[in-house]
Amino acid sequence: AQSVTQLDSQVPVFEEAPVELRCNYSSSVSVYLFWYVQYPNQGLQLLLKYLSGSTLVESINGFEAEFNKSQTSFHLRKPSVHISDTAEYFCAVSDRGSSYKLIFGSGTRLLVRP
Amino acid sequence: EAGVTQFPSHSVIEKGQTVTLRCDPISGHDNLYWYRRVMGKEIKFLLHFVKESKQDESGMPNNRFLAERTGGTYSTLKVQPAELEDSGVYFCASSQDKGRDPYEQYFGPGTRLTVT
Secondary structure (H helix, E strand, O other): OOOOOOOOOOEEEOOOOEEOOOOOOOOOOOOOEEEEEEEOOOOOEEEEEOOOOEEEEEEOOEEEEEEEOOOEEEEEEEEOOOOOHHHEEEEEEEEEOOOOOOEEEOOEEEEEOO | OOOEEEEEEEEEEEEOOOEEEEEEEOOOOEEEEEEEEEEOOEEEEEEEEEEEEEEEEEOHHHHOOOEHHHHHHHHEEEEOOOOOHHEEEEEEEEEEEOOOOOOEEOOOOEEHHHHH
C-alpha cells in the first residue's frame, strides 16, 4: 500500500528566507502527487499538483515542487517566504485507478517569523 | 460558486452517544470523499461515493460508522456509539467525475469531533 512520509513536523524559518518541505512516497508505480495547504481556521486548499509532463510544477504564490521518480520524492520549495505562508502543508499521492483517493503525509507546520 | 460545506463545525459528545456529520459538496460534483485526521496524525481516507453509490469504503474503521449520500447530493456520516478514539477532525471533499480537473478534490473546513 502507498504511504507518504513528511519527515519534518515543524519548520521554523525567518521571513524572506528560502524553505524546503520534504515529501517522499513509497511506490514508484504511477501516481499523481499533490501539495495541500491549510491556513489557520480554514479548510485544505490545493497548492499544486503533478499529473504528468514537466517534473517541475509551480503554484501562483511562488511555491514549486519537483517530481523525482528515482528518489520517489516531491519536495516543496519557495525561495523567499512571507509571514502569510505560515500554515500546515500536506503532501499527498493518489493511485491511478484507485478512485483517486488521497493518501496523505502527516503534515509539516511552516512557521514564518519576522 | 459555493464551496464544500460541513456541519457542524464542532461537536462535543459523550462516549456512547450518537453524532451525525453532514457534508454538502460543490453542486454538480459526483465524487464525494470523507477523510479523518486524528490528533497529530495523518489525514486518512474513509470512503468514496460516486453519486449515491459507495465506490470504496476500505477506510471505514468499523461498523460504528455509517455513511450515506441521499440522492447523490449531500452526505451524512453517523458514528454510533461514539468512542474516545473517534475524536478528530472529519473532512469532506468533492470532485468532478469528468472535466478539466477530475483529480482535484475540494475540501470543506472540517468538523472537529470531541468525544469525552
